[in-house]
Amino acid sequence: MKAEKLTSQTREVLVSAQATADRFGNPEVRPAHLLAAALTQEKGITPNLLRRAGVDPDLVAGKVAEILTSFSKVSGGHKPPLSREINEVLAAAESEAKRRGDSYVAVD
Numbered sequence: 001m002k003a004e005k006l007t008s009q010t011r012e013v014l015v016s017a018q019a020t021a022d023r024f025g026n027p028e029v030r031p032a033h034l035l036a037a038a039l040t041q042e043k044g045i046t047p048n049l050l051r052r053a054g055v056d057p058d059l060v061a062g063k064v065a066e067i068l069t070s071f072s073k074v075s076g077g078h079k080p081p082l083s084r085e086i087n088e089v090l091a092a093a094e095s096e097a098k099r100r101g102d103s104y105v106a107v108d
Contacts, residue, residue, distance in 0.1 A: 005094060007106045009044070013037045014082075021080040025073040028083040032067045038107055039064065045108050 003011065014029075016037035021029045038046040039061045047057035082090075093105045 005097075005103075005105055007104045009041065009107050010105055013041055013044075013107055016041065017086075018080055018082075020068070024068045024071065025075065026068070026071045026080055027074040028080050029086055030071065030083045031085050031089055032064055032071075034086060034089065036061070036064045036068060041107070049108060 006014070013034060014037075017029050017033040020036050021027075021033045024033075026033070035046075038044055039057055050057045050060060090105070097103070097105045
């Protein structure tokens with residue numbers, strides 16, 4: 001996926017997800033890192049979408065934190081790459097954006 005197809009908020013979430021993976025010592029950025037980043041994004045839409053669905057964002061954030069601590073750990077100061085799963089998520093998001101007639105992939 002080309003970075004220019006991502007909204008600025010989506011790029012911010014990806015950078016934050018990578019920082020989260022690095023902070024937890026995880027070897028790659030996985031979908032849980034993406035969700036953790038989306039939940040904490042300043043002016044982000046994810047908590048509001050969860051509330052509208054009747055889900056407590058704080059409960060989700062707690063469960064995501066549990067998942068992140070369960071991932072394997074590495075040391076060595078490298079930036080974790082995007083996992084195969086993240087690339088699949090981005091490809092699916094790009095397909096959905098095209099289906100909806102959108103030019104850019106947004107966080108939602």
